Amino acid sequence: xIVPHGAQTQxxxxxxxxxxxxxxAALILASCSGDGQTTETVTPAPTLTSAxxxxxxxxxxxxxxxxxxxxxSATPPASDPSAAATTTLPPNAAPEFGLIQVVFGESAxxxxxxWGNAPGTLDGLWLSQGTSYQALPGVELxxxxxxxxxxxxxxxxxxxxxxxxxxxGPAIGEVTAMSGEVGLHAGTSFDDPDAxxxxxxxxxxxxxxxxxxxxxxxxxxxxxxxxDDAPSISTGIxxxxxxxxxxxxxxx
Numbered sequence: 001x002i003v004p005h006g007a008q009t010q011x012x013x014x015x016x017x018x019x020x021x022x023x024x025a026a027l028i029l030a031s032c033s034g035d036g037q038t039t040e041t042v043t044p045a046p047t048l049t050s051a052x053x054x055x056x057x058x059x060x061x062x063x064x065x066x067x068x069x070x071x072x073s074a075t076p077p078a079s080d081p082s083a084a085a086t087t088t089l090p091p092n093a094a095p096e097f098g099l100i101q102v103v104f105g106e107s108a109x110x111x112x113x114x115w116g117n118a119p120g121t122l123d124g125l126w127l128s129q130g131t132s133y134q135a136l137p138g139v140e141l142x143x144x145x146x147x148x149x150x151x152x153x154x155x156x157x158x159x160x161x162x163x164x165x166x167x168x169g170p171a172i173g174e175v176t177a178m179s180g181e182v183g184l185h186a187g188t189s190f191d192d193p194d195a196x197x198x199x200x201x202x203x204x205x206x207x208x209x210x211x212x213x214x215x216x217x218x219x220x221x222x223x224x225x226x227x228d229d230a231p232s233i234s235t236g237i238x239x240x241x242x243x244x245x246x247x248x249x250x251x252x
Contacts, residue, residue, distance in 0.1 A: 093116045097112055098198045099184055101232055103231060104175060108151050109149055112146065112149065113147075115144075120141060125184060127172050127185075130181070137166060139163065147166060148164070151172055151175050176203075177203065179207075179223075181200065181201040181202070182200055193216035193217075199212075199219050200233070200235075202246075218239070220244075230248035232249045233246050234246065
């Protein structure tokens, strides 16, 4: 489900890296499996809902299946812009998409932002965890805008301050505080380091795509430490290419 802002004007925001309370519980999801080969079956997407796309069909695998995008009423986004980190790019820079938060629990979700100075669409981008992959719908993000992507069986939270809310369901497998990884890819060449846009790994592993991320210059090979049963990890740094660029959120 994608929930747009409609005509309402929103200030873009970046979720703070530290000390925010995230209301979440234990995530129950189907675990992803595989041996690290890209020949694994891509999980088909559930129905996605979006106002901007007006019912268009978004392909998500190589066999003609698609995720349907339908209009719906808006239920906007979240957060505290006062803690937002900034980045400096050329005035006419292309869109630069990055992962800025991974939230664990019953309604686990990810947050992607456009760090660039030009608008861009998520159409053609894919999420991965291990050997599970999921296409993203064609939501457009203006510079500094964010999108919340639900990755659990339970619906994602209805937050404000975001460009859209997308419910993908448990398509990339379990996203838990104990261990995990998320990659953001441009296209379906999942073993191509040049197609990897962003990556984060946390916990004990295994982290099957960490070597790819390291070869792409997008990771330092060290997982983010999740301490004190933190409900999420987040970053306000662009580009976030090392575990020290991420923090475990402890609420408060």
